[in-house]
Amino acid sequence: KQEVTQIPAALSVPEGENLVLNCSFTDSAIYNLQWFRQDPGKGLTSLLLIQSSQREQTSGRLNASLDKSSGRSTLYIAASQPGDSATYLCAVRGSGGSNYKLTFGKGTLLTVNP
């Protein structure tokens, strides 16, 4: 059964700092990995999606990497801003028979202090 772990559970940084959020998964047979952002009491917004054949994806100040063989992904946020404060979730989509579903980590709560 796939398990997804995110470390740290919470992170507080001063504005302007570069930071890395970590995601690990136990079964490397994945179709893709997706990073989401969730603001308090709201739904999920997709940030980046990496296919299993890719190594990284970039969008603005965000860069996500994937090392499928070691079961790890990182989300790098450059020059953090208070507006980046949110919970960040990673999710993997299985391959084979379970390729319709996403398995989520529990998230990293990020606070960027002005």
Added chain:
Amino acid sequence: DVKVTQSSRYLVKRTGEKVFLECVQDMDHENMFWYRQDPGLGLRLIYFSYDVKMKEKGDIPEGYSVSREKKERFSLILESASTNQTSMYLCASRQRGTYEQYFGPGTRLTVT
């Protein structure tokens, strides 16, 4: 822009009531999902529908049923609500064969 809407942002129901949560997407997506999100447990899949009138159980289907009579609408039904079904419920949709899931804003359900 993909839009996924949910009928209520907040809902309060009594134990034993039948509860309907509605989700509508406007992008003609075949696949739709219902998740619940709880502190410390994360998001867990309740049910999945891969097309009209088609459904599959997710990881925690007990106490729930679903209905997909039209492509754009996916309903989650709590036949007899219980307090342990108090949670945030999130709906999502995805075009078959593509990659991204798009989420609605969520419904926070409280069962008293």
